[in-house]
Amino acid sequence: xxxxxxxxxxxxxxxxxxxxxxxxxxxxxxxxxxxxxxxxxxxxxxxxxxxxxxxxxxxxxxxxxxxxxxxxxxxxxxxxxxxxxxxxxxxxxxxxxxxxxxxxxxxxxxxxxxxxxxx
Numbered sequence: 754x755x756x757x758x759x760x761x762x763x764x765x766x767x768x769x770x771x772x773x774x775x776x777x778x779x780x781x782x783x784x785x786x787x788x789x790x791x792x793x794x795x796x797x798x799x800x801x802x803x804x805x806x807x808x809x810x811x812x813x814x815x816x817x818x819x820x821x822x823x824x825x826x827x828x829x830x831x832x833x834x835x836x837x838x839x840x841x842x843x844x845x846x847x848x849x850x851x852x853x854x855x856x857x858x859x860x861x862x863x864x865x866x867x868x869x870x871x872x
Contacts (some may be wrong), residue, residue, distance in 0.1 A: 780826070784853060785826035795856050799824050802859045805866060809848050811836070826852045834859075 776793055779800035787795050803822045810816040820839045826832040832855035834846045849855040 782821060782823040784823060785832070795860075798856070798860050798863050801863050805863075806834075806836070806846070809871075814838070814844075814846075822846070824855070826855065 772793060776796050779793075779796035779798070780787070782803050782849070783796065783799045803824065806822045807819055808816055810819060813823075814836060818838055818840070821839045823835050825835060832849040832852050833846075834855070835843055836846050847858065849858065854864050866867070
């Protein structure tokens with residue numbers, strides 16, 4: 754019985770380590786603090802959004818024009834989604850009043866993309 758309990762504890766620890774590794778990978782271009790149980794959910798959505806914009810473009814920018822995309826929340830300048838362009842400049846793709854508004858936009862955008870089946 755003790756071996757089963759130990760084995761389950763080891764699996765739980767391994768799952769937690771895998772979740773944290775995936776979380777850190779998803780937060781690569783996300784520059785804001787995410788806390789609580791929803792941090793994994795929002796980090797995954799941010800990573801999916803960034804990957805989609807980098808491969809498909811956004812607004813007037815084509816995928817070929819975008820070098821990288823980052824999601825930023827600064828208490829002085831607000832929340833924004835930035836794109837570093839291959840031409841050397843940086844532009845704001847979207848700006849928001851606060852972090853919750855930006856995360857709501859990202860989740861809604863991803864939901865629309867997945868619902869419509871856009872690749």
